Amino acid sequence: MLRVGLGTDLHRLVQGRRFILGGVEISSDRGELGHSDGDVLIHAIIDSFLGATASGDIGEFFPPTDPRWKDGNSLDMLGVVYSHLQEQGWHLLNLDCVVCTEKPRILPSRDKIRDSLARALRVKNDDIFIKGKTGEGIGPVGEGLAVEAMAVCLLEK
Ligand code: MG
Numbered sequence: 001m002l003r004v005g006l007g008t009d010l011h012r013l014v015q016g017r018r019f020i021l022g023g024v025e026i027s028s029d030r031g032e033l034g035h036s037d038g039d040v041l042i043h044a045i046i047d048s049f050l051g052a053t054a055s056g057d058i059g060e061f062f063p064p065t066d067p068r069w070k071d072g073n074s075l076d077m078l079g080v081v082y083s084h085l086q087e088q089g090w091h092l093l094n095l096d097c098v099v100c101t102e103k104p105r106i107l108p109s110r111d112k113i114r115d116s117l118a119r120a121l122r123v124k125n126d127d128i129f130i131k132g133k134t135g136e137g138i139g140p141v142g143e144g145l146a147v148e149a150m151a152v153c154l155l156e157k
Contacts (some may be wrong), residue, residue, distance in 0.1 A: 003154075007051060008047065010148040011033055013101035023120065037073055045117070048152060049155070092121055095128045095129070099132050
């Protein structure tokens with residue numbers, strides 16, 4: 001059986017926070033505000049996995065009120081969710097993602113992020129792709145106020 005899943009997420013960008021995508025820290029004067037480390041890409045990926053398997057949404061797995069995930073590493077959250085899926089017999093075939101941010105640019109870090117996610121999910125980095133988009137200077141992304149991510153996954157059981 002094949003199942004497709006879609007996930008999106010958006011975080012505010014503020015000074016004094018780290019900018020982390022797919023577990024990789026990228027040099028930036030602003031970072032993602034969030035209860036956890038704010039890794040918007042991993043949160044979108046998690047929601048795509050949960051959607052594909054009709055398992056709920058990220059807020060049910062990791063309530064924002066739960067002190068265990070305060071400033072938590074989103075790679076650990078991804079590990080929890082993916083292990084849960086694997087226990088049910090699912091494995092990832094491929095993952096396609098878009099990250100929308102005015103800056104920093106995604107391209108210079110793209111392959112590092114793909115490697116990080118491939119390691120976490122134990123797939124080949126060719127099974128994961130990430131595209132960067134800007135907001136063309138308008139809207140919350142374009143004005144540098146937010147970063148948004150989208151992910152589509154294909155799972156097999
Ligand atoms: Mg989030």
